[in-house]
Amino acid sequence: MELIETNLKGCFVIQPKTFSDSRGALTKVFHSPTFKELGLRVDFQEEYYSVSSKGVVRGLHFQVPPDDHVKCVSCLNGSIFDVVVDIRTSSPTFGQHYSTVLDHRNPTLLYIPPGMAHGFLSLEEGSIFLNRTTTVFSPSCDSGIRWDSCGIDWPEMEYIVSEKDQKMPALEDYNSPF
Numbered sequence: 001m002e003l004i005e006t007n008l009k010g011c012f013v014i015q016p017k018t019f020s021d022s023r024g025a026l027t028k029v030f031h032s033p034t035f036k037e038l039g040l041r042v043d044f045q046e047e048y049y050s051v052s053s054k055g056v057v058r059g060l061h062f063q064v065p066p067d068d069h070v071k072c073v074s075c076l077n078g079s080i081f082d083v084v085v086d087i088r089t090s091s092p093t094f095g096q097h098y099s100t101v102l103d104h105r106n107p108t109l110l111y112i113p114p115g116m117a118h119g120f121l122s123l124e125e126g127s128i129f130l131n132r133t134t135t136v137f138s139p140s141c142d143s144g145i146r147w148d149s150c151g152i153d154w155p156e157m158e159y160i161v162s163e164k165d166q167k168m169p170a171l172e173d174y175n176s177p178f
């Protein structure tokens with residue numbers, strides 16, 4: 001596993017190990033001793049995946065304290081345009097974002113610390129997004145900001161956004177607790 005820094009402190013790209021042979025490939029997406037060695041959290045509590053049609057935008061989401069958490073995300077099928085926005089008010093990169101394409105054909109993980117809003121756009125039909133978090137889902141701490149309020153250059157297509165996500169406040173109107 002290789003750790004690559006991004007422009008946002010504490011947010012890393014992780015290049016996992018893949019073993020390919022004539023049958024296909026095996027990719028290790030979590031290895032506790034290696035995560036520890038790299039200085040990453042290992043106390044993950046929950047994991048789920050979602051399946052999205054092409055054009056689906058999910059986000060930008062985060063859980064606020066006391067149930068804020070680290071996310072470790074990847075794409076298991078298809079590809080997604082994945083974005084992280086720094087909403088830590090004392091951070092020198094507050095309001096800035098990091099984006100990358102996560103594609104199952106080139107296994108990559110994104111490690112996202114607390115204090116970051118996260119979202120993605122499904123670039124293909126049936127993209128599968130995998131998320132592992134250090135606290136369980138907490139509806140009372142589940143929060144977000146509008147996907148199109150952070151100056152992100154989303155790939156152009158017909159977007160499909162949930163009613164909940166359309167009603168999120170803009171970044172400039174959000175009073176961040178981080």
Ligand SMILES: Cc1cn([C@H]2C[C@H](O)[C@@H](COP(=O)(O)OP(=O)(O)O[C@H]3O[C@@H](C)C(=O)[C@@H](O)[C@H]3O)O2)c(=O)[nH]c1=O
Pocket residue numbers: 048050058059060061062071118119120131137162164
């Ligand atoms: C995220 C989540 C949702 N749910 C439920 C709530 C709701 O009924 C249904 C769908 O929830 P949502 O619309 O919030 O799902 P979704 O928009 O896919 O939410 C996810 O978006 C991406 C961008 C993230 O970063 C994740 O942390 C998470 O917030 O699933 C859980 O029970 N557990 C969970 O962990």
